[in-house]
Amino acid sequence: MRATSGYSVGRSGGRAMDSRSRYITTPEDAEQFAASQMRDMGFPDARVTGRGADGGVDVVARRAVAQVKWMHSKVGRPDLQRLYGARGAEHSKDMLFFAELLSPSPYTQDAVEYADEHGIGLFAYTSDGNLFPLNQHAKDFAAGIDQVRAARAARAAFMVTVRTVVWSSLLVVSICGLFISVLTVPSAAPVWLGFLALSVLGLVLARVYQPGAK
Structure with a gap:
């Protein structure tokens, strides 16, 4: 129809x-x-x-x-x-x-x-x-549906971009933290544990903000 x-x-x-x-x-x-x-x-x-x-x-x-x-x-x-x-x-x-x-x-x-x-x-x-x-007035109102849906699509695309940037940043932080924790001598326990915790936290958050994750 x-x-x-x-x-x-x-x-x-x-x-x-x-x-x-x-x-x-x-x-x-x-x-x-x-x-x-x-x-x-x-x-x-x-x-x-x-x-x-x-x-x-x-x-x-x-x-x-x-x-x-x-x-x-x-x-x-x-x-x-x-x-x-x-x-x-x-x-x-x-x-x-x-x-x-x-x-x-x-x-x-x-x-x-x-x-x-x-x-x-x-x-x-x-x-x-x-x-x-x-009638024409109804068609004018109906045109708003396309505008609303386009705005929603643009907002969704923006959020995907944000999630991608956040995910990439957290992944870099976690890798750097892991790398530094490996290079730090175990005798400097607070520093070593701090960077290790940072790397683990970064990996967890990267998983949460992974693009496509709900």
Whole structure:
């Protein structure tokens, strides 16, 4: 399945925006899924508000609000108006709407037009955890996923570099300590034992910080 141009979802064998080993079988699953997707989109504090406590909002973040529909008929303009109203005076907050996938689209044309006019990102999700951005605002939000993942990859690569440098340094220290302990006469026991202990400690820490170690 794939998100096609416009606002419909086709079945031409393409890839969804996101696919993970998760299944959505309850409204709570859908809300948790939406919150997880929002965190990937760059809203790290996205969280579920809890049933009945949202006043039209199911997921909140410092910079965004979202509504989630599960096993619902087509989403109409009034549903989006409730989300817009629930945002209140905090006009800087982004708005996202998640609806279960219906063919060709879970949103009515009136809803799509309202979303485009008011900057609401429209998403459709499937029970097996695929997510489709259905309008340009949603695609803009979805682009944040690539940015977040790129940042995570860069951070992981940096940590590998740090571990490599630390590991190499500790290995050098341990080898030097071992070499000096061998050259030090046994009569100078404190010095000999000190360098021997340093070499052992260096080897242990080098093992801990070995690149690829978890």
